[in-house]
Amino acid sequence: MKIHLALVLSLLVFIPSLHAATPLEKKMKVMKQATKDLKADLEASGEPDKTAVLKHVTKLREAAEAAASLEPAKAADIPKDKRAEFVAAYKKSIEALVKQIDELAQFASAGNWNAVKKQMGVINQSRRDGHEKFMRERE
Ligand code: HEM
Numbered sequence: 001m002k003i004h005l006a007l008v009l010s011l012l013v014f015i016p017s018l019h020a021a022t023p024l025e026k027k028m029k030v031m032k033q034a035t036k037d038l039k040a041d042l043e044a045s046g047e048p049d050k051t052a053v054l055k056h057v058t059k060l061r062e063a064a065e066a067a068a069s070l071e072p073a074k075a076a077d078i079p080k081d082k083r084a085e086f087v088a089a090y091k092k093s094i095e096a097l098v099k100q101i102d103e104l105a106q107f108a109s110a111g112n113w114n115a116v117k118k119q120m121g122v123i124n125q126s127r128r129d130g131h132e133k134f135m136r137e138r139e
Contacts, residue, residue, distance in 0.1 A: 024070040027063045034060035068094040072134045
């Protein structure tokens with residue numbers, strides 16, 4: 001009995017931490033890490049390491065591609081008759097992001113580092129716009 005109580009209590013402590021992240025948030029966190037790594041690659045002294053850059057671009061692309069088949073948590077807050085439209089707009093924006101990442105890969109392959117840096121700014125703006133439109137207020 002005592003053991004069961006201890007088990008239940010420890011589960012009660014543990015379960016809220018399971019809420020942690022939605023599947024979309026998990027992908028977004030991978031994207032965050034990939035952009036952080038990319039920034040570090042580009043800020044390192046000397047010519048950027050193309051192999052490392054392309055590896056991080058691939059990581060970013062894979063996570064963005066996976067995010068496109070998920071739905072924002074905010075969709076549940078949207079009136080039912082507007083929900084499909086909201087989700088479609090989200091998907092369109094994420095697919096635009098994937099295209100921007102493809103351009104980033106092309107610039108990096110060509111070793112056009114100025115274009116890579118500029119494209120990082122474009123992607124960052126998409127992040128800001130996407131979050132403003134599709135993320136819940138307090139997330
Ligand atoms: C490289 C670009 C992006 C990065 C690095 C990024 C990063 C993140 C991070 C770290 C979170 C977790 C919440 C937080 O800690 O603030 C998040 C959440 C979220 N992001 Fe992004 N994001 C990017 C682009 C986008 C775009 C383009 C969209 C929409 C088209 C978007 C939609 C969302 C949504 C909806 C959430 C909330 C998660 C949920 O609803 O389950 N993000 N993002």
